[in-house]
Amino acid sequence: MLGKLLFRYLSKYWPLLVGVLVFQFISALAALYLPRLNADIINEGVATADTAYIWRTGVWMLVVSLGQIVCSVIATYFAAKAAMSVGRDIRSDVFARVSGFSEREVSQFGAGSLITRNTNDVQQVQMLAMMGATMFVMAPMLAIGGIIMAVQQDVGLSWLIGVSVPVLLIAAVLVIGRMVPLFRRNQGKIDEINRIMREQLTGVRVVRAFVRERVEEQRFRGANTDLMKLGRNIGSLFVLLFPLFMLILNVTVVGVIWFGGLEVQNGNVEVGTLFAFMQYIGQIMGGVIMVSFMAIMIPRAAVSAERVGEVLDAESSLERPEDGATDFPVPGTVMFENVEFTYPGADAPVLQNISFGAERGETVAIVGSTGAGKTTLISLVPRLFDVTGGVVRVGGVDVREADMDALWKTIGLVPQRPFLFTGTIASNLRYGRSDATDEELWHALEIAQAKDFVAEMPEGLESRIAQGGTNVSGGQRQRLAIARALVHQPQILVFDDSFSALDLTTDARLRQALWRELPQVTKIVVAQRVSTITDADRIVVLEGGEMVGVGTHDELVASNDTYREIVESQLGVDA
Structure with a gap:
């Protein structure tokens, strides 16, 4: 080699x-x-x-x-x-x-x-x-x-x-x-040092919350000592x-x-x-x-x-088609056709028999208990993973046959853990579209309910953002991530539990603004709070990786036991 x-x-x-x-x-x-x-x-x-x-x-x-x-x-x-x-x-x-x-x-x-x-x-x-x-x-x-x-x-x-x-x-x-x-062992030890250091820096809040500084110090010291001993032998x-x-x-x-x-x-x-x-x-x-x-x-x-x-x-499991489709005959639509997905090495699929669709401008919500496969399901839309069975179609085209760049241009994804890059608020928002004007940035911030706190910052759009967005709160980070997706001007917006860090009032205002300002944009929403998706055109209920119900809020409350249990468990919270 x-x-x-x-x-x-x-x-x-x-x-x-x-x-x-x-x-x-x-x-x-x-x-x-x-x-x-x-x-x-x-x-x-x-x-x-x-x-x-x-x-x-x-x-x-x-x-x-x-x-x-x-x-x-x-x-x-x-x-x-x-x-x-x-x-x-x-x-x-x-x-x-x-x-x-x-x-x-x-x-x-x-x-x-x-x-x-x-x-x-x-x-x-x-x-x-x-x-x-x-x-x-x-x-x-x-x-x-x-x-x-x-x-x-x-x-x-x-x-x-x-x-x-x-x-x-x-x-x-x-x-x-x-x-x-x-x-050979030395390179492996360097890997281990980097892994521990990265975990401790990324999870510093968790470490401090559980008073595990000493334990993490000992864990790092152990790996560091092993590297030192190996280096001493080589030396x-x-x-x-x-x-x-x-x-x-x-x-x-x-x-x-x-x-x-x-x-x-x-x-x-x-x-x-x-x-x-x-x-x-x-x-x-x-x-x-x-x-x-x-x-x-x-x-x-x-x-x-x-x-x-x-x-x-290493070959990526996401193979780019040589002559991928760049024209989507039915823009803004998403269709799941008997979809199945199994993680490598897993004994059983995490998703199976999933079939539903979202028409242009519709809002489709996905709910289910923890581990039901919600995040995995929406990850199939932008091809973060490829299905192991069935077909996912975006704009009428199988995502595996679509040109990757053209596919990603039609989709705006707001992940469960929003990540911001080192730079300014403006540079982070323009990550979705580099030629966006300041007016477009402010408009996206207004829809995402982030305009007020950005305007209060001394430098406005040019205010600095630390790596990972650690110098803003979780709710602010989440709203900036939503604004970034809006600046992208996609045909399909995918929200992976992207309103979890917002209070109910901000959540309601944001959803109203999204539905009002973007009537032609298809919205797929993964939600934990039922109150955020009661007005969705369609709600998909997942349980154990299978679709156990689909319909409106009122239809599911009347006919679906799993959805009814979710609603009842949150009544005290939502009241």
Whole structure:
């Protein structure tokens, strides 16, 4: 998966990669050439006291060194640009893929895990692309080229390379082999930290209401400690690896000085050649260490690439039709035809044998006990879920055959838990239609009974809204969500228990305004309070996922036991 992911995204930036390879190749050649120049200065210049030769060769060494630095900088710049572009592209594709997920896929992965995959996991792949591009040429050239150059300097000491390099590789394999499973567990622990943190921030009011701060702190501390212990184990392997490399390198250098000194004493090797051999040993070890460092990064990046690939390869259960219908012959109508829905892995359907319709301009209410399937039922209209049996038609078209954008333009949804985005009241209202005028925004606020409290704010429509709308009350948040749906100017309005946070007076005024101002808009209302839907054209009663009654309020009171029980249970509340 790692190779596939990198090839898929890096191949778009092949000119940058070619530049990296060329300049790294030149830089590596310069690095391999410098020890020979150093040897020449000592052997030819110092030994013969030829100052001119020393100056001439020294200046040439300086030019070569500067050229190496410039080439390294350029190669690093190209590598960074390619790697950052790859990270940007992967994050964009992951976001686009997740945006097309249904609630089924989001629940399957988990919101915390999806965030981790699009941040930390992508960063791991991005870092590997960066380091891999810079070391892809340099590491093998220093290792292999260093061996060739060292052997050319003096074959008598080459056996030291034959001993030290295999020992270095064996040490790297043993240590890195233990890191691979730890990296996989580490990403899972990061997922857990994000999940707990997200739950605590989202449910902070519940935590405080039940005085569970200490318990939640302990839960977070436990997950945080587990991550710390795992990170400590990974860190201890890192701590072991590089001192081990340095030990092998230093022992090799000592061996070169010891045995090389004997060769110099016997007149078999010149001093400059010995210094050059030592530098080549350092370069060889440096190349091997680079390869080992890459070997450390690859397993971690491979785990991250696998996790990112799972998201990119995941198919949404909501398949977009290639030539989806954009024309709705019967606008504003909604029809449920023998609808059935079963959640993945469930033993029994949560909805079955549901058949009813809503004509243009009608108000259809859905009532039932908790868990009867009301929210699931209306989620089928905008295709948040797809039916597992039967057909849902909007505007006379099966929603599975309709163009998704065209379908969503006809529907205004006010969810059970209204969510507002960071920004202003105006930006949140225009989320439904970006070209809406201020007059249209105020009109929507007036219908939603939100005009008064918005007008009282110091900046009116430009008043700031915190993430999730936490700086306004639940009732205000609910009314702003209703206004946002109205600005969208849909043909069908779907309210999922969207009046629950309103007092009875505000609720009544809002419903009257909706019915008065939007007579041609179809309204599907999920309600807990019977008082909010007594004037509906049709009321659908759900019980245990089945439709047990349909009719007007008076008809159901007279003929339906389930509805009568609901009404009787609320008489004291509604009185």
